[in-house]
Amino acid sequence: MRRVILFIAPFIAVISTANAQKGLSAGANAPTFSGVDQNGKKISLQTLLKEHQSVVLFFYRGQWCPYCNKHIKELQDSLQLLTAKGAYVIGVTPETSENISRTIKKTKAGFSIIQDKDDEIMKAYGVNFMMDEATFSKYKGYGIDLEANNGNTRHTLPVPATYIIDRSGKIRFVHFDPDYKKRASTGMLLTKL
Template sequence: FIGMDQNGKKISLQGLLKEHKSVVLFFYRGQWCPYCNKHIKELQDSLQLLTSKDAYVIGVTPETNENISKTIKKTSAGFSIIQDKDDDIMKAYGVNFMMDDATFSKYKGYGIDLEVNNGNTRHTLPVPATYIINRSGKIKFVHFDPNYQKRASINTLTKEL
């Protein structure tokens, strides 16, 4: 994949794998999700440990750049986050799902407007998954759980790196 991070830096997986032993790629739903913010904060708090193993941490989200800025403010994230504007990266990793109308309305009732947050009307979110991709481009580790409350632990990630 190729995308632009929050700083306007062009990020390509192929380029990252030339420079690093591995990439920790994670998908998150948005700045409105407390479980996402907790996980991002944990990744940030352990960033030095992860990078000491020559890993590059990168997040992917459908939310707008404005909302990525809110995520960074809430979590102090110091790593790249890419807006997956057209859901292409989510689709490539098989983590995208379409929220049904009833759930969309329920979220809106909670004050979470995905159309505003993501800047589109698709109602698509990622399963909050985490991948470790090694230098040869092979996926070495996957944490994929439709239960958005469950995330890959830092302990597991460091063991897998």
């Protein structure tokens, strides 16, 4: 029992830190962003919205997060259903391109994933939070080295949020929950597309 409590403790600290963030609300204009995905494809929100009915944009913490991997697998399993509704799926993460490759290997993700190298996309969507030193040290003790995973010393993670952005650039749906275990289900996304 003690091991379970010790393992959960650092995640609880992150949840309380993330509570300060609110994310963007439905009806807001989606901040534009661009990047290069794991396949070298240039990604631009403006271009995607010209080519697709909507964009499903989600933020995940890293390949080390089992809840992130489960969510990505669920999105991949429903990718044909999502794209049939005119959606383009994009994952955004602070992890390095090498770790994005690990995520893809674990989840078989076939959609675009881009590295938010400078935390700009996370900040624009209001999902970024800084992990305190005590929690960072606890994570490291469990073998989760954010500095190695993200390639920087900022200790920034996203609240695992999901946004549906419609063709006009408005946010139509938001799932924002500081509890890292709660994610937008693909069934919910499909009803909102």
